[in-house]
Amino acid sequence: MIKLYDYLLSVNCYKQRLLLSILDVPYERVDIDFYPGWEHKGAEFRKINPLGHIPVIDDDGYVLWDAHAILVYLASKYDPTGSWYPVSDPRRLGEVASWMLFAEGTTNTASAARLHVSLDYDFDLEACQAGAHRLFRVLDEHLWFQEQQGQEWVASGESPTVADIALFPDVALSEDGGISRLDYPALRRWTERVQRLPGFIDMPGIFPVAKAPA
Amino acid sequence: MTITDGRQTEPAIGPADPVAVDQWYALTALDEIPVGRAVRTKLLGVPVSYCRDHDGAPLAWLTQDSLPAGAPVDARTLDAPLPTMADYGYLWTTVGEPGGALFDIPETAEPDRRILNAGTFGIFTSGPRAVENFLDMGHLPFVHPGVLGQQPFTEIVDYQVEYRSSEIYAVNCLIFQPKAAAASTSGQMVNYTFRVPHPLCALLYKSTPEDDVRLDVIGLFVHPIDDGRVRAHLFNCLLDTVNTDGQLRRFQQGVLAQDKPILENQVPRQLPLDPDAEAPTRADKTSNAYRRWLSDLGMTYGVVASTQPGL
Numbered sequence: 001m002i003k004l005y006d007y008l009l010s011v012n013c014y015k016q017r018l019l020l021s022i023l024d025v026p027y028e029r030v031d032i033d034f035y036p037g038w039e040h041k042g043a044e045f046r047k048i049n050p051l052g053h054i055p056v057i058d059d060d061g062y063v064l065w066d067a068h069a070i071l072v073y074l075a076s077k078y079d080p081t082g083s084w085y086p087v088s089d090p091r092r093l094g095e096v097a098s099w100m101l102f103a104e105g106t107t108n109t110a111s112a113a114r115l116h117v118s119l120d121y122d123f124d125l126e127a128c129q130a131g132a133h134r135l136f137r138v139l140d141e142h143l144w145f146q147e148q149q150g151q152e153w154v155a156s157g158e159s160p161t162v163a164d165i166a167l168f169p170d171v172a173l174s175e176d177g178g179i180s181r182l183d184y185p186a187l188r189r190w191t192e193r194v195q196r197l198p199g200f201i202d203m204p205g206i207f208p209v210a211k212a213p214a
Numbered sequence: 215m216t217i218t219d220g221r222q223t224e225p226a227i228g229p230a231d232p233v234a235v236d237q238w239y240a241l242t243a244l245d246e247i248p249v250g251r252a253v254r255t256k257l258l259g260v261p262v263s264y265c266r267d268h269d270g271a272p273l274a275w276l277t278q279d280s281l282p283a284g285a286p287v288d289a290r291t292l293d294a295p296l297p298t299m300a301d302y303g304y305l306w307t308t309v310g311e312p313g314g315a316l317f318d319i320p321e322t323a324e325p326d327r328r329i330l331n332a333g334t335f336g337i338f339t340s341g342p343r344a345v346e347n348f349l350d351m352g353h354l355p356f357v358h359p360g361v362l363g364q365q366p367f368t369e370i371v372d373y374q375v376e377y378r379s380s381e382i383y384a385v386n387c388l389i390f391q392p393k394a395a396a397a398s399t400s401g402q403m404v405n406y407t408f409r410v411p412h413p414l415c416a417l418l419y420k421s422t423p424e425d426d427v428r429l430d431v432i433g434l435f436v437h438p439i440d441d442g443r444v445r446a447h448l449f450n451c452l453l454d455t456v457n458t459d460g461q462l463r464r465f466q467q468g469v470l471a472q473d474k475p476i477l478e479n480q481v482p483r484q485l486p487l488d489p490d491a492e493a494p495t496r497a498d499k500t501s502n503a504y505r506r507w508l509s510d511l512g513m514t515y516g517v518v519a520s521t522q523p524g525l
Contacts, residue, residue, distance in 0.1 A: 031461070036245075204472045
């Protein structure tokens with residue numbers, strides 16, 4: 001069974017729990033005392049990931065780290081429809097890769113602000129917030145144009161991809177870092193669509209949405 | 215007791231509110247404080263720094279330019295050391311004149327208690343808003359569904375609020391909880407007592423799955439960075455022979471992370487003390503008592519003071 005080295009309040013760990021839940025893949029959680037124990041920075045954990053980061057998965061002896069790499073692996077291996085990581089469609093695949101790189105930016109700004117506010121990480125809060133707003137503006141416009149073309153997800157096509165999963169928690173938890181989404185209506189509509197996906201699970205801090213009208 | 219009689223002179227540093235200034239505040243859990251290296255923060259808007267010395271004893275001082283964050287600290291070179299206490303697992307300090315010891319938590323003397331800081335989290339809110347949320351039973355089924363409450367079991371039956379030696383007690387607070395504690399294996403009706411012994415510290419006592427008589431004690435100790443931003447310490451003093459520290463923390467941290475966005479969406483960040491400012495319900499009896507108590511103390515920091523006379 002897949003082992004997920006996990007911390008409840010980590011957005012990058014949550015991305016894995018969310019995709020595993022949506023794909024209905026069973027897994028075993030190994031709780032890492034991220035805070036206050038900083039277990040992921042300790043010598044024992046660095047034997048698993050020398051970078052001292054979570055999440056890490058161990059799939060029957062195959063060990064992989066980096067949140068977005070794990071999403072790619074899980075979708076490629078465990079999604080029989082091939083829609084979450086669309087390798088058969090070069091254009092869509094390019095878009096997915098592009099938005100996943102974009103998600104590195106939202107993690108390093110919006111989620112960094114959250115770590116500063118919540119756990120006193122030594123980041124420049126105003127710089128993180130300003131960086132997140134620049135990216136949210138771009139994503140909001142992109143999603144608005146997508147909607148005009150009848151598209152609901154960040155990459156083109158009928159169904160969501162791992163790029164949506166990679167972006168979702170950085171956006172949905174942005175207010176934890178003092179980043180309001182008031183000015184990004186398309187972004188808010190998109191987060192609600194993600195929250196209505198079959199198999200969606202939340203993490204503490206994400207407000208549930210009302211069920212979609214039948 | 216920490217509640218002073220109230221001095222007439224303005225505090226030398228910090229906000230012009232002797233009630234807020236003349237208190238002990240928990241800055242950080244002792245075992246999370248670096249040894250011999252300065253950490254900078256603010257207390258009531260006043261820049262302060264802290265560390266532990268090489269014997270483990272806590273030090274705090276008014277921040278000085280010669281000691282940036284991370285700098286090695288020699289206690290003998292501190293320009294303006296602040297009084298400190300090491301109690302309940304935290305470093306406590308003050309920028310005022312508390313004139314007394316910290317409130318007592320007798321349960322901490324019981325040898326089989328699990329005493330730990332479940333976590334310290336920064337929140338954009340005021341101290342009084344954070345304490346009020348901790349005292350509020352009504353939000354449990356909505357904000358912590360499946361854990362500390364469950365819809366449709368949202369009714370709060372009447373309970374008693376009492377003042378005992380300058381503290382607030384709310385007793386016989388009953389609520390159905392699907393998972394009342396990390397050690398719970400099923401849902402149960404849980405009996406809570408809430409206690410407010412300090413303007414920015416509150417405790418709750420609740421029945422525990424592991425003991426028929428004694429109660430789990432959970433505390434919220436607020437470190438007010440300023441009047442719109444706090445660090446909230448979750449103090450645990452539990453009867454639990456089942457869970458690891460990590461499991462206990464996971465449970466409590468998840469609860470606090472659910473509260474954070476609720477608090478950050480309350481406007482204004484400061485707690486209105488005017489009885490007409492926010493419509494109360496029966497579930498808010500403790501909250502009303504807390505607001506009135508803060509008014510009576512004359513607290514002005516982190517609140518919107520009541521304009522109504524004689525309250």
